[in-house]
Amino acid sequence: MHSTRLLVVGRTFRRLANAASHPVQATRYVSRKLRAPARSKPSPPPAPASPRRDSMQVFAQIQDALNDRMLGRSKGSINLGLRFPDAPSGAFGAAISREPGQRDWTEMIKGLDVPRGGRMLDFGCGASDRRSLAPPLGLTWLGLDVPFSMESTARENRSVVTFYGGVSVPFADASFDLVVSIQVFEHVPEPHTTFAEIARIVRPGGYLLGSTSFNEPFHSESTFGYSPKNFVRMIDEAGFHVLEVTPGIDMWALGIRRLARQFRHDDAAKILAPFFGTTASPLNDLIDGCAAKQGVKPVRANALKLELAGQFNFLARKR
CATH class of the missing domain: 3.40.50.150 (Vaccinia Virus protein VP39)
Structure with a gap:
């Protein structure tokens, strides 16, 4: 709520810069905008996970697992599910x-x-x-x-x-x-x-x-x-x-x-x-x-x- 109002105030002062010759109208405009309830906008649909984001999440898990190993913490908290190659011939x-x-x-x-x-x-x-x-x-x-x-x-x-x-x-x-x-x-x-x-x-x-x-x-x-x-x-x-x-x-x-x-x-x-x-x-x-x-x-x-x-x-x- 507060962030929305701050955004409105920012727009308001840009308009004030353009309306410097009409101070009374500008003051009324600011007062009206600050009293009005902020209109909520519908949340955009979640973006599909990109391969890069998935890779970064996996890397973060690997880092956590390595840190656990280094610091002697529980080894079973993260299941990475590694893919192991077949034994070479x-x-x-x-x-x-x-x-x-x-x-x-x-x-x-x-x-x-x-x-x-x-x-x-x-x-x-x-x-x-x-x-x-x-x-x-x-x-x-x-x-x-x-x-x-x-x-x-x-x-x-x-x-x-x-x-x-x-x-x-x-x-x-x-x-x-x-x-x-x-x-x-x-x-x-x-x-x-x-x-x-x-x-x-x-x-x-x-x-x-x-x-x-x-x-x-x-x-x-x-x-x-x-x-x-x-x-x-x-x-x-x-x-x-x-x-x-x-x-x-x-x-x-x-x-x-x-x-x-x-x-x-x-x-x-x-x-x-x-x-x-x-x-x-x-x-x-x-x-x-x-x-x-x-x-x-x-x-x-x-x-x-x-x-x-x-x-x-x-x-x-x-x-």
């Missing part, structure tokens, strides 16, 4: 993990049937942080990296680290039982050559294990981002049978973590803190929760997570 489909939840390369390495006394190559070893993985497997650790890598100044154990030019690997054929490569393949300049070289130095029955980037929004000095399906094809062509592919942290969480580094205010860091950890992946958690509620098999949930993965893990065996 072929070598890629066979390699997608059938295990629910998160399973990364640190889980894959446990229990590998490598011969004790063998050798492990850390391909792109950086600061040699993974040297401790070799003793529990009964393997001798060696590192390989380029001399101009970002971690070269922090690298220790230089006596067991070999430097190379980034293409031809300086080791003999079939000289390793296990090659581990963590977030390195996205940096190599010639992937096909690199995969062929790794296949050459791994003995038949040996393993290639690690992780690499897919939809990662930013990674220092990256050259490639591999789709999981194409990566499986390339590794297969190099001479490996891919045993398992699992999704890593989702691309959305990686993007938020990257954005968080740009904020100057402490409150922003607190709000985005759940994304600072390397394992916090709320989008993956959301997909797993919906899959469990809808009775969807883990392989289909993992297929969807791989489509949205910032990184993924792999385990392959030399034929």
Whole structure:
């Protein structure tokens, strides 16, 4: 009611501006309009929901569900009804993990049937942080990296680290039982050559294990981002049978973590803190929760997570 009268007053003063030479008539006009009851207009029929509005509502629901997951609130308040893809066919489909939840390369390495006394190559070893993985497997650790890598100044154990030019690997054929490569393949300049070289130095029955980037929004000095399906094809062509592919942290969480580094205010860091950890992946958690509620098999949930993965893990065996 008040808003209607204010609108009338606005029109009235526009008329007053045109009737400045007739002040008495203008005053009577204002008085009459303010005393008259406001006429109500029929409400227009509701507009049909546009696809954009529907999409925004769904996105808002997803945001609410992600916030619930982050803040530890009830997981059952919102039923998103996700559409899960069918499990892919072929070598890629066979390699997608059938295990629910998160399973990364640190889980894959446990229990590998490598011969004790063998050798492990850390391909792109950086600061040699993974040297401790070799003793529990009964393997001798060696590192390989380029001399101009970002971690070269922090690298220790230089006596067991070999430097190379980034293409031809300086080791003999079939000289390793296990090659581990963590977030390195996205940096190599010639992937096909690199995969062929790794296949050459791994003995038949040996393993290639690690992780690499897919939809990662930013990674220092990256050259490639591999789709999981194409990566499986390339590794297969190099001479490996891919045993398992699992999704890593989702691309959305990686993007938020990257954005968080740009904020100057402490409150922003607190709000985005759940994304600072390397394992916090709320989008993956959301997909797993919906899959469990809808009775969807883990392989289909993992297929969807791989489509949205910032990184993924792999385990392959030399034929």
